[in-house]
Amino acid sequence: GQEGTVVTVIDGRVDVRPEKAGNHFDVQGGGSAPSVSLGRDEQVTISGAGMAAPVRKVSSRNEASWAQGQLVFDNSKVSDIVQLFNQYNSIQIRVTDPSLATRLITGVFSEDDPRSFAEFLQSEAGAAVHLSSNGEVVIGASNSRILDSSAPQITH
Secondary structure (H helix, E strand, C coil): CCCCEEEEECCCCEEECCCCCCCCEEECCCCEECCEEECCCEEEEECCCCEECCCEECCCCCHHHCCCCEEEEEEEEHHHHHHHHHHHCCCCEEECCHHHHCCEEEEEEECCCHHHHHHHHHHHHCCEEEECCCCCEEEECCHHHHHCCCCCCCCC
């Protein structure tokens, strides 16, 4: 779409490249760049036309300064990601399985779509996801893992 994309990096380093291969960004103020490199607590806005705004520092604690956009995680703990989603959304996520909470996840999620993150954990980590009566998204260990205690435990 033409509305553009906001990418915010919470941790790690991320290179943002144009969607079309061989393309480059037009950088505001002149020049062009094959990619934009973002570090921790940095954010870039790419317009629908492929114009990259200057990278700006943001505080991942200060959600008010964040436009609706994408959260990029690079080896971040599930518990940290959940905390961020819960800051932004009325739908709250609760992780009940301690080994799942400490799992490291790399991925890009829409900050206003906690359910997509839950579905990601379901497919990637085999987590069990259900909605509680008060509207929480509860993510726990899948039943199959609890039943079979002889299965080797994966530890990080």
